Amino acid sequence: MADRDGFDMPPTSIAALQALSIAARRGEPRAPKLTPGALKLLEQLLAAPELAATLSISALAKQHDVNASSLTRLSHALGLTGFKAFQALFRADATTGAFYSTRAERLLDLGQIPSDGDYPVQRQTLWQEEMGNLSRTAERLDEAMLARAARALIDARRVHVVGQRACFAGAHYLAYYLGYLRSDVRLIDSLGGINLETGRELGEGDLVVGISYRPETRVSVDYCRQALDQGARLLALTNQETARLATMTDMTLLASAEGPFFFNPMSSLFVTIEMLLSHMAHEMGGDAVASIRRREALIARWQIE
Structure with missing residues (x-):
């Protein structure tokens, strides 16, 4: 059910999950109480939804260098019954066909690229990330x-x-x-x-x-x-x-x-x-x-x- 602050508890969609993440980052009173580590993990999962939708709990935990129990605790902190219910939100989103637009929206909302018109900074960020992709591919x-x-x-x-x-x-x-x-x-x-x-x-x-x-x-x-x-x-x-x-x-x-x-x-x-x-x-x-x-x-x- 959506509360008066405009987000669902427990979340029923990726959009609701994103709203919870933003509210938690801003420290809003009715936001879920997440530890710094749990909030960071949630933001990482939202930034790479394809991994959260497809990997097993153990593989996803390894990908983010955390214990599998951290994913379970995060799911419970968000009001969900467990990891399967948490992952179901990502899997449902993956079938909508709105992959690129939702990814763009999340990247902007989560502050992962500059959105204030500072295009030289944005270009530099993209350049560095592409160099990172090339390095990871070679390694x-x-x-x-x-x-x-x-x-x-x-x-x-x-x-x-x-x-x-x-x-x-x-x-x-x-x-x-x-x-x-x-x-x-x-x-x-x-x-x-x-x-x-x-x-x-x-x-x-x-x-x-x-x-x-x-x-x-x-x-x-x-x-x-x-x-x-x-x-x-x-x-x-x-x-x-x-x-x-x-x-x-x-x-x-x-x-x-x-x-x-x-x-x-x-x-x-x-x-x-x-x-x-x-x-x-x-x-x-x-x-x-x-x-x-x-x-x-x-x-x-x-x-x-």
């Missing part, structure tokens, strides 16, 4: 996994690259330059509505590269699932270990995408793709050079600019 890079992915791209009979919406830019970038290094590369797009039909040609010996960030696009997931059902392998490029594509394969490369930006930061994805292509070219050696020269000769012949 967490599994060299053995990178080598496996490069070898899979080299050895595959056919390669299909699928990434919709915001991830289409990365998919196009990868598919375009893969075409310099090898043949039988296809970029899957939405033109003509024949996505799943084109996947019918995939089978044993083929590879599909799925690129997907939350909110994951269903057609990308469906395409990769169909390819797997037909015997192809899957290489997933994503920003979370818990992403649906990552759970469908044992070959995943993670690109960090955190920070105070309304949409998913993509810098680390492109750097990951560059590292993958570079590793692939290194493994191919002279064959890579010969393939690139053939492509360049074709471009020159047709005077493509």
